[in-house]
Amino acid sequence: MKLAVLSGKGGTGKTLVSVNLAAVAGNSVYIDCDVEEPNGHLFFKPKGIEKEKVTIKVPVVDEDLCIGCRKCVDFCKFNALAAVLDKLIVFDEICHSCGGCILFCPTKALTEKDKVIGEIQSGVSDGVKVITGMMNTGEESGIPIIKKLLKKNSNETAMTFIDCPPGSACIVMESIRDADYCILVAEPTVFGLHNLQMVYELVKIFNKPHGVVINKCLQGEKVNLIEKYCNDNRIKILCKIPFESELGRFNSNAMIVSRKSSKYYSLFSSLLQTVTKEVQYETVTHS
Structure with a gap:
């Protein structure tokens, strides 16, 4: 019970x-x-x-694979991703670990890592x-x-x-x-x-x-x-x-x-x- x-x-x-x-x-x-x-x-x-x-999963970017298409940035409704001067920045603190950005990345530049919460x-x-x-x-x-x-x-x-x-x-x-x-x-x-x-x-x-x-x-x-x-x-x-x-x-x-x-x-x-x-x-x- x-x-x-x-x-x-x-x-x-x-x-x-x-x-x-x-x-x-x-x-x-x-x-x-x-x-x-x-x-x-x-x-x-x-x-x-x-x-x-x-732990939760948060995205990590491979800069060599990222082409700056911003598809992941446009997808994220929590503003946990930003593209500044063609460089992708991940804000772990506000990421909700949905994994959507990884699915949308056309070049597989995004993977996941563990973050202790x-x-x-x-x-x-x-x-x-x-x-x-x-x-x-x-x-x-x-x-x-x-x-x-x-x-x-x-x-x-x-x-x-x-x-x-x-x-x-x-x-x-x-x-x-x-x-x-x-x-x-x-x-x-x-x-x-x-x-x-x-x-x-x-x-x-x-x-x-x-x-x-x-x-x-x-x-x-x-x-x-x-x-x-x-x-x-x-x-x-x-x-x-x-x-x-x-x-x-x-x-x-x-x-x-x-x-x-x-x-x-x-x-x-x-x-x-x-x-x-x-x-x-x-x-x-x-x-």
């Missing part, structure tokens, strides 16, 4: 939820697809780390397999890293938790593509509601079963605006996490709260049971 945890913006509690769900699940896999700013490993502090480089780190933390994608600064897209992250785990049978990038861009779409269920994390603010609406529309496009975790709930608050939105749209509310200083203190010190407090262990264990039942229900309903 693959569970994707996503939110419309950073700082909502996406990593808090995904890390603690993986921790209470025990023998599980945690995949950090937030490759621009991964931080799940800071909580897990995995041991026995293995590293693997992630990041790495994958794998380790273990108290029974949890921790897989982290890290993109090099300044790279155009983290999608190749995310694809390799998920492919690396394709044959895994243990329960898998995917910590998605924030927002609703292409890298988020790639992260949830094979997920069995999506957990949307939101905070009860006007800004939080706006961003919940974005990811809600995204999971509907992908036709993914989903539910909402409301984080930072104030005590004594009867119905917050996120809860009202979910009720109005018949979205399942999976859990409400209270806004507490103890939780904030644990989290800001990169501690896994479910491993430090029986109260929070019970909270996230209950959430995991709720999500598991939702997935089982969806499986039976659509089988």
Whole structure:
């Protein structure tokens, strides 16, 4: 079972939820697809780390074969190629590795070389397999890293938790593509509601079963605006996490709260049971 945890913006509690769900699940896999700013490993502090480089293909020009026809330049919609004084220049930083320029070159002056854009780190933390994608600064897209992250785990049978990038861009779409269920994390603010609406529309496009975790709930608050939105749209509310200083203190010190407090262990264990039942229900309903 693959569970994707996503939110419309950073700082909502996406990593808090995904890390603690993986921790209470025990023998599980945690995949950090937030490759621009991964931080799940800071909580897990995995041991026995293995590293693997992630590369993409970028064009390289043979000046002796290039005739300056500009067909490759005209083809590239990302302006990753330029012809200056009959010399072809390749801008690796904005190349999208589509390979089209190589196909269009009439003299075979363009070939491909590997370019390292990041790495994958794998380790273990108290029974949890921790897989982290890290993109090099300044790279155009983290999608190749995310694809390799998920492919690396394709044959895994243990329960898998995917910590998605924030927002609703292409890298988020790639992260949830094979997920069995999506957990949307939101905070009860006007800004939080706006961003919940974005990811809600995204999971509907992908036709993914989903539910909402409301984080930072104030005590004594009867119905917050996120809860009202979910009720109005018949979205399942999976859990409400209270806004507490103890939780904030644990989290800001990169501690896994479910491993430090029986109260929070019970909270996230209950959430995991709720999500598991939702997935089982969806499986039976659509089988």
